[in-house]
Amino acid sequence: MNKREILTQYPPAQENVLQILHHLQNNNPRHYLSGEDLELAAEYLNLTRGVIYGIATYYSMFSLKPRGRHIIRICDSPVCHVFEAGSLIDELTHILEIDAGQTTADGLFTLELTECIGCCDEAPAMMINGDTFGHLTGKKISALIDRIRKREN
Numbered sequence: 346m347n348k349r350e351i352l353t354q355y356p357p358a359q360e361n362v363l364q365i366l367h368h369l370q371n372n373n374p375r376h377y378l379s380g381e382d383l384e385l386a387a388e389y390l391n392l393t394r395g396v397i398y399g400i401a402t403y404y405s406m407f408s409l410k411p412r413g414r415h416i417i418r419i420c421d422s423p424v425c426h427v428f429e430a431g432s433l434i435d436e437l438t439h440i441l442e443i444d445a446g447q448t449t450a451d452g453l454f455t456l457e458l459t460e461c462i463g464c465c466d467e468a469p470a471m472m473i474n475g476d477t478f479g480h481l482t483g484k485k486i487s488a489l490i491d492r493i494r495k496r497e498n
């Protein structure tokens with residue numbers, strides 16, 4: 346679907362800005378909003394570039410730089426921390442050989458820290474793309490990453 350087709354799926358009302366930005370980002374194989382995306386959304390919604398840029402940078406789910414094919418978002422909020430999320434973040438940075446906020450050299454994974462993802466009863470928790478995973482352990486994380494790597498090779 347091209348960008349114009351995405352835009353015209355929504356009435357050109359400012360209350361649709363988040364949905365439109367999400368759709369544009371999800372449509373991009375590198376999971377980010379390009380300058381062109383922001384420009385088109387601003388024009389379509391009759392907003393200034395500054396307003397659109399402000400929105401895209403305010404919400405952590407939007408990225409203005411290319412990301413990996415799989416976005417890993419591990420919860421960095423208090424409940425997950427009580428259940429050892431800190432050591433799991435260390436485990437992920439070790440397995441992926443990147444720090445939070447970075448993308449692996451092969452372009453496969455981006456690791457991000459996130460606020461509560463609403464799975465506190467399964468803490469520690471994370472998301473990979475749109476799927477949530479809870480009751481995480483180092484072993485479980487390793488198996489998830491291995492499974493994706495095998496599928497992609």
Ligand code: FES
Nearest residue numbers: 420422425461464
């Ligand atoms: S605090 Fe981690 S999912 Fe809620």
